[in-house]
Amino acid sequence: MADYQLTTPDENGPVLRTADQAWIPADPANRDWEEYREWVNKGNTPDPYVPPPEPEPVPPAAELTDAVLFLHENRIRSLEGVPPLTLDEFKTEAISAAKRTKGK
């Protein structure tokens, strides 16, 4: 592991100082940046940029709504001291509730 790691694909961009995980901006007035540049000029090479994990796609709106309702239901249950539902239990409950509403 090198003393520094790139934080962007740009080799002249900000770097991470591995010793304390401090983020150093690419500002010539910053003394840590100046120290990093001196380190590079001595022939050292920072660790390469590691891109963040690819985020999961945003679910369709209907699924998002379901997810919000699911979290909301479990928050209410938490306040009421009732054990939380699993996602499957929530879906079953929701279908039952929908049928009850439709039956009225």
Added chain:
Amino acid sequence: MGINFPDTPTTNQLYPQPAVAGQPVYRWDGEKWTTLSSSISDGVVRYDVAQSLNSTQIVQARTNLYAAPFDALAYNGMQVNGSCEVSQQYGTTSFAVPNNAAAYVQDGWMVASFTTGALRCQATPAYAIGSLPGYTSCVAFGATTAQASLGAGDFVYLKALIEGYRISRLAWGTTSAQPISIGFWVNASIAGTMSVSIFNAAANRNYVANIVINNLGTWEYKTLTIPGDTTGTWNTGNGIGLDIRFCFGTGTTYQGAANTWSGSTLLGTSSTTNFMAATNNSAYITGLIILPGIELPSASRAPFIMRPADQELLTCKRYYNTYSSIVVAGYNTTSAAIYANLMFHAMRAAPTIAFNSISYVNASGLATDSVTVNSAILHAIVTTGPGNATATLNAILDSRL
């Protein structure tokens, strides 16, 4: 005493010299003696000779002249944390000074110990003072392992770095360069000669002066006035303007002639004492004043010119700042980011940001996206989503010189 004028006076010659209490001073105008002023006892403030006025007379004379006391110049002090009261990084905790590297001991003050020999030092920030009226703290350092004789390239010093904006009024590097006056209190465990040196950012302009510490274990008020440097490049922006070093020992490589500007890198002179020649030797400094011009307050009034700690803290936060209980929160899918915008007191330059005391809820991978002199964007990655996630943290912002 009678009047006995000189037989062959020269034009503008004064008589009597020095002035005598109760007797007027006369000036020869080329033809006759004219009364220049009344005597001290007549209550006249002189501008051509020094007078011995008591404190009441000084106050009255100043009032008559509409002259502000030195205390009013506090805001003009170019020093940062001169009273050594602000210590954001270490509090009052001592630490071993890294050998061959300068380190901040507290806000505005660095300590450096360079040696290929045995010398090892310990520094204490905001060290409590019990014996110097008007001051509560000082910066302290001492030898945990002594070095009886320093090598040619060895040295040990405290230094204060002053930002270019703070010294731009001096017009150094031009023919209009103005002098500065430096005052400080020092206490050392041995008597001897320390030195004060000044550098520009490139360390290619240099001035060094000797300061004699007369008595061991005694707080002494030291002053010096340094003529403005009419040459060289002196930073007037957000970089290093003045680099002032208080040297307590240096080898021959960094010794040279005192009281002159040069392109050298002198820290001391052949008179500079090695204050760290015995284990447990120590030195203390506080009350640093750096004023434009040639005047400084007297020792008894020096504490009055120091800025209060609350104002000094604001100045220090331009260079180093800490924030606690920052919350990065949001709702997102797995591996997506949640964000927080951290806004802070404008700093000297975009700061280095380090985190500590990080606490995650359904998140990980806290990082910084971008930083300016007064804001930063932070993010964390949602672990399991879609869902709520938070990261709580403390941040250290560092844009010291």
